[in-house]
Amino acid sequence: MMWALCLALALSALTLGPMYLLREAPRAGSLEEFLRPSPGGSREILAVVHVVFLLGMLTYAMFSAARRVVGRMAGVAAAVGIWEVLLAVAAVFVAGQARFALSNMTVAALGLLLLLGGMGLTLERVVERLRSPKTPVILIFAVAGLAGVVAFGLIGAVSARRYARVDCTRLGLYSVPKSTKQFLAGLDKEVRITTLFVTRKPEHAALKRAVTDVLDEYAHRSRRITVGHIDYVRERRASTELARRLAGPQIALEENAVIFECPETGRAMKVAAHEMYRMADPAHTGAEIAAEQRHREAQERFRFIGDSIFHEALSVVTTDKAIKLYFVVGHGEKPGAVGPKPKRSSYRRAVDHEKELRVYEDLRALLSTELFQQALRRRYCRIEELDLDRVDKDGGIPEDCDVLVIAGPCRYTAHMWGATPSPAPGRRLGKPFMKPFSPEHATLVRRYLDRGGRRGRALIMVDPVGPEYELYSRALLGLLGRQYGVDANVRRHVMEQVPRTHRDPYGREVIEYVPARAFVTEGAEGTRSSDGRRTVHPSIRSLRRRSTATMLAAELTTTPRRGLRHVPLLTTSENGWLHPFTDTRPDPQAQEKARRVLALAVEKEDTGEPVMVVLGSSNMFVDTMLRRPGLWDNAKLGQSLLSWLSGAAAARGAGFEPRPTEVTYGKISTPVLQAARFISVFVIPSLFIVVGVVVWLGRRE
Amino acid sequence: MSKIPALVRRELSAFFLTPMAYVVLTVFLVVAGRVFAGTFLPESGEFHYGAIAILLHGMSKMILLLVPLLTMRVLAEEVNSGTIETLMTAPVSNTAVVLAKFLGAYCFFVVMLIPTFAFPVTLYLVSGDLKPDTGPMISGYFGLLLLGMTTIAAGVCVSACVRHQISAAVATALVLGMLWAAGAVTAGGATGWLAQSVRYLGVLYHYESFAKGLIDTRDVVYHVTATALFLFGAVGVVAVRRWR
Numbered sequence: 001m002m003w004a005l006c007l008a009l010a011l012s013a014l015t016l017g018p019m020y021l022l023r024e025a026p027r028a029g030s031l032e033e034f035l036r037p038s039p040g041g042s043r044e045i046l047a048v049v050h051v052v053f054l055l056g057m058l059t060y061a062m063f064s065a066a067r068r069v070v071g072r073m074a075g076v077a078a079a080v081g082i083w084e085v086l087l088a089v090a091a092v093f094v095a096g097q098a099r100f101a102l103s104n105m106t107v108a109a110l111g112l113l114l115l116l117g118g119m120g121l122t123l124e125r126v127v128e129r130l131r132s133p134k135t136p137v138i139l140i141f142a143v144a145g146l147a148g149v150v151a152f153g154l155i156g157a158v159s160a161r162r163y164a165r166v167d168c169t170r171l172g173l174y175s176v177p178k179s180t181k182q183f184l185a186g187l188d189k190e191v192r193i194t195t196l197f198v199t200r201k202p203e204h205a206a207l208k209r210a211v212t213d214v215l216d217e218y219a220h221r222s223r224r225i226t227v228g229h230i231d232y233v234r235e236r237r238a239s240t241e242l243a244r245r246l247a248g249p250q251i252a253l254e255e256n257a258v259i260f261e262c263p264e265t266g267r268a269m270k271v272a273a274h275e276m277y278r279m280a281d282p283a284h285t286g287a288e289i290a291a292e293q294r295h296r297e298a299q300e301r302f303r304f305i306g307d308s309i310f311h312e313a314l315s316v317v318t319t320d321k322a323i324k325l326y327f328v329v330g331h332g333e334k335p336g337a338v339g340p341k342p343k344r345s346s347y348r349r350a351v352d353h354e355k356e357l358r359v360y361e362d363l364r365a366l367l368s369t370e371l372f373q374q375a376l377r378r379r380y381c382r383i384e385e386l387d388l389d390r391v392d393k394d395g396g397i398p399e400d401c402d403v404l405v406i407a408g409p410c411r412y413t414a415h416m417w418g419a420t421p422s423p424a425p426g427r428r429l430g431k432p433f434m435k436p437f438s439p440e441h442a443t444l445v446r447r448y449l450d451r452g453g454r455r456g457r458a459l460i461m462v463d464p465v466g467p468e469y470e471l472y473s474r475a476l477l478g479l480l481g482r483q484y485g486v487d488a489n490v491r492r493h494v495m496e497q498v499p500r501t502h503r504d505p506y507g508r509e510v511i512e513y514v515p516a517r518a519f520v521t522e523g524a525e526g527t528r529s530s531d532g533r534r535t536v537h538p539s540i541r542s543l544r545r546r547s548t549a550t551m552l553a554a555e556l557t558t559t560p561r562r563g564l565r566h567v568p569l570l571t572t573s574e575n576g577w578l579h580p581f582t583d584t585r586p587d588p589q590a591q592e593k594a595r596r597v598l599a600l601a602v603e604k605e606d607t608g609e610p611v612m613v614v615l616g617s618s619n620m621f622v623d624t625m626l627r628r629p630g631l632w633d634n635a636k637l638g639q640s641l642l643s644w645l646s647g648a649a650a651a652r653g654a655g656f657e658p659r660p661t662e663v664t665y666g667k668i669s670t671p672v673l674q675a676a677r678f679i680s681v682f683v684i685p686s687l688f689i690v691v692g693v694v695v696w697l698g699r700r701e
Numbered sequence: 702m703s704k705i706p707a708l709v710r711r712e713l714s715a716f717f718l719t720p721m722a723y724v725v726l727t728v729f730l731v732v733a734g735r736v737f738a739g740t741f742l743p744e745s746g747e748f749h750y751g752a753i754a755i756l757l758h759g760m761s762k763m764i765l766l767l768v769p770l771l772t773m774r775v776l777a778e779e780v781n782s783g784t785i786e787t788l789m790t791a792p793v794s795n796t797a798v799v800l801a802k803f804l805g806a807y808c809f810f811v812v813m814l815i816p817t818f819a820f821p822v823t824l825y826l827v828s829g830d831l832k833p834d835t836g837p838m839i840s841g842y843f844g845l846l847l848l849g850m851t852t853i854a855a856g857v858c859v860s861a862c863v864r865h866q867i868s869a870a871v872a873t874a875l876v877l878g879m880l881w882a883a884g885a886v887t888a889g890g891a892t893g894w895l896a897q898s899v900r901y902l903g904v905l906y907h908y909e910s911f912a913k914g915l916i917d918t919r920d921v922v923y924h925v926t927a928t929a930l931f932l933f934g935a936v937g938v939v940a941v942r943r944w945r
Contacts, residue, residue, distance in 0.1 A: 134941060141937035148933050152926050156901050159922040168836030169914040330735060672827045677738045678824060684816050685730040692723025 030666045106524040139534060162515070164219070176217050180311045184222040191225050192261040193218070194242060196232040196253060207273060211258060214307045218314075232256075246270075253380070258310070262317040267380060269313045274632060276306035316379050323377065323646045326386040326401045331409035331437045332472055334461075334618045336373040336383065369407060372621040375635045397448040402646040404448060404458040408618030409437045409473045410465055436472045442479040449483075449611060456609050457645040459638075461618035464493035464554040464581050484602050485561035486614050488554045492578040492617070494596045515579075518551035521570040521598055537567050539601055539613065539644035540637065548637045551625060553617035555596045563605050569613070569641075570599040601644075613641045704793045705801050712775070723771050726813055733760055737820040753833065756820065757841035757912040761848055761905060764810075765877050767861025768849070770810060772856025773870035775802040776939070780864045785942070795939045799932055803857050810849040814842070837914035844911020847924035851904060852877055854931035861938040880904040 167175040176184075193215055197208045215227045230238045232255050243253050245261070246268055253259075256273035327336055373383055386404070391397060397404060449456050460480065462473055473490065480486040496519035499511045548570065555578060558566040577591035602611045619625060620634045715720045736759040776799075779785040788798060821838045855876050884903015898914040900906055904927075907920040 137941050141941060145937060150931050152930050153898075154924060155926050156919075159919045160901075163918045165910075165918070166840075166916040167914065168840040170834040170836055170917060174913060174915050417780055676823050676827055680734040680737050680820060681731065682734075684734060684819055685727050688723055688726045688730060688816070691718060692727070695718060695723070696720055 019284045027041070073441070074115045074594060103401070139209050142460055165217075174213075176214075176221065178305065178313075180307065181221065183311065183314065184218060184225070187222045187224045187314070187318065189224060189262050189264045191314060191318060192228070192263070193225060194228045194261070196230055196239075196255060196257045196259065198231060198233045199253055207256065207276065211276065211306055214310060215258070258306075258313075260310075260313040260317045265318060265320045267317040267320070269317050269378065271306070271313050275309050275636075320501075321643065323381045324400050324402045325381055325383045325642065326398065326404050327373075327383060328388060328404065328406045328409075329385045330387050330389060331435065331441075334367060334369045334407040334608055334622060335407050336369055366622060366624050368623050369618075369621045371623045372635050372638055374644070376639065379639060389435075391444060393440075393444075398446055398646065401448070402457070403642055404445065406445070406458065406460045406476065407621070408461040408463040409476060410463050410618075436474065437476045439475050439478075442475040445476070446479055446483060458612040459615070459641055459645060460612055461615040461620075462488045462490060462554055463618050464490045464616075480614065482562075484612065485559040485564060485566065486600065486602065487557045487559065488614070488616060489557065489578065490554045492555070492580055494553045494555050494572055494576050494598065495579045495591075496572050497575040497593075518549060519572070520547050520549045522573055537569055537601060539610070539641050540569050541640075543633065543637055543640055547631075548620065548633050549625065549628075549631050550598055550617050551619045553598045553615075553619070556598065556614055556616050557602055558597075558600065565603050565608075567601045567603065568597045568599070569601055570597075570615075570637075572596045572598065576618045610645050610647070613645060705797050705804065707834055708793070708797065708801030709804045709808065712801060713808055716805065716809045721770065721774075722809065725767050726816075728814055729763055730816055732763055733817050733820070736760070737823075752823070752838050753824075753841065754912040754914075757837075757845070760817065760844055760845060761908050761912070763906070764845065764852060765881060766874075767813075768810075768856050768877065769870040769873035770851040771806050772853055772860050772867045772873055774860070775806055775857055776860040776935070777863050777866050777869040780942070781866065787932045789943050795936050795943065799857060799861070799935045799939055802860075803854060803932060803935075806853045806857065807850060810853060811846070814845060814849070818842075834914070837896075837912070840914050842915050843916065844908050844920070847911070847921065848904065848908050850932070851924045851927045854928040855880070856936075858931040858935040858938070861935040861942075877904065 059164075136582070154247065167173070195208070195211060195215070197211075215225075219225045219227045232239055232253065239253060242259065246253070246259065248266070248268075251268055251270045254270075254272060258271045258276075259268060260271070261268040306619070327333070329335070386397065386401075445458065449458060454596060460476070462477060462480075467471070477488055477490065480488065495515050495517055498516045498519050500514050501509055501511050504510050550570070555576075559567075562573045572595060574595055575593050576596035577593050578596070579591070598616045599613065601613050603609060604611060621638050625631050628633055723901040733756075737756050776785070779788060821835075823834070824833055825835075856869075856873040859876055863869045865873055880902060881904060883899050884906030901923070907923045910917045910920055
């Protein structure tokens, strides 16, 4: 029997090796590619076969030695076995090289020779056994066993296709949200989903498992969805083909991303790995950005929220509607793409070139919203810049404008940059182009907003500035206060008490609360009504369990206006206070602490139709913020607000909450803790020791 | 089949009258208690409710280690001591013998699990107002029962193949080790058909969902079919032994 086992293992190793080579060699263009980590784990499987073969050999050796039939052969087999262990361990954990396939075949062949040798030595016994009356019985059970194995495989294959899952968790942690189920049930277009994970990187295994789990569930619920996996590093041909397909939508491939394609609409969308996680910070209130950065490194503090973004991606690629956004320029608004480096004066030329470049890059990142606008374009938003001076005064803002975006008119920006945000051809760089937001411009905006309906909505951002710069946004602020009851206190900026952790001289971790201009906002978790029900505004529903942060924000206050409703979206914690923009030494003790509103939605009281969203800071969307670890959620906030304003929230999956994540912690007091430990570690096991001793004594007597 | 209850009772009494049973029980409970205390009762007093998965995973690995000790004697000892001859001449079918051996070991396994219910109950009692989620505990224990079923069936099958208890224990450990390795080696995210086939064999791979709080029919089907396959193999080996 052992011979048969070893023979089967040797043959499997011998067939799998060439099969691997024949399958892989044509895929790899060169030897270097061939030596890269294996796709589909085929080499790892060979390693398993190897280990199985080794175990067969060892077992064979053990039995042979016991029977003293082929004693010498057993010794050789054991030696080969030890060598096999080392080889298999090295192959699995260290090398993962293609040479393994060749060595696998070599060793398998050696094992086969050993087996044949062993069989030759005991040929008489083999013949004797074949003549035994047991042989037909063995054959019958062998065939039946083989049929059983085949049935086992077939049942497994069928169950993998048709299965059901019961989520026993209280929060439904592993269930596809109801909204996604409805979306998948009504999906009428083919969608191709491709993951680009690198197989050999164990650090991504958890993410890959979570992603595969969700995507398999999607494919299970909708026949329109097909899921494929490509090893981005190893499978060059498949990667190149995918990259060629995505050249139209200008999507660049990257490791661990998930690509959604809809051939019918011709749309594609990439979801990067960093978009699939959020920080699970139980102390959401006032956490410092730097502390969040540390959490980024601690992977266990993160929670997978990919299903929310996957739903959004599915929605975006299967619809052919595009949102048209007009970004107002000319008043020092945050530019979408900063132009070429301005000409230097002779003095500037004398400055160290590298230093100048560094300053340039810092400024560029601090002012530019390039990343944000790129993200919007990737979601099929069409973006155009709008110079209100060039707008036809009678026609007003273009009819096709879904949402008008005014990203913080501020002379400070212009002053720092000293140029137009986005120089058009023929336009000179320099300050003269920058001008304050004039009453005529404010009238244009008001007329646009008065249109109402699906067109006539705005995302307006205002920034706190010093008194000398306030002139630039005064007309806009006047319009907001007069017409819409939204007042922005731009002469002061909001500050928070945030925890900062450091170690004292004894090495103990100490948490100190310090004032900060940059902090994590609250509000996306919704507000609780008097009856205890949580309500989340639809514009930020998909932001739930994400962390948005702001920096240098103005407080927003409201005055009731007939027909309009103001809904706070983002706030500080209870510890927010206002601080003069010019004062550099904040004193938290001297300030009045309260919850400060940082963003609010203005909607029609009767219908709930959106009118505008006002943000107390445009810095939320600058490249500097979005590049900070974990703060990509700010871009998500912008996308979600624009989707709501444009009325395309449902079509873009923006109004759907991600599935809940588990952040439940408990606390036990010290006496209870000690009692529980004593019971679990000593008392319970001791009971069985006592019973065992009693039984032993009883039997002895 | 009517003889099965009597055979199971005999098996159980044989289990509980040997010191090995109490050694296995005590070792299992000490390690499980230690894992429970380390996970849920740290010095700081603060714990994460999701850590129930850690406890269940720890127990599942311990089961892989302890099952060979449970099953090593079920058939191998009968062969070694010669009592198999008496058993084979009794008016019981091969299937009844194998099923009785399996059920005897499985009942002992269930008895082994019962004291561990004290851990979630303790957690429930000491956790104050914010009670832990009972769903993952229920699914986790259900998964442990299925896991025990599969591994014990594998142990019975191996025990039927060999003549010595120690050989049976070593061979069962190797088989379970291979079943564990099949899932572990390919768990890093391999996606090819070959990888998926090998991963399907992984016994602990089919326990992960239960520990998280999910009951998946794929995992249930795996455990049931694997148990049936191993028991069928055991019946076959016993039948071959009976035939002279």
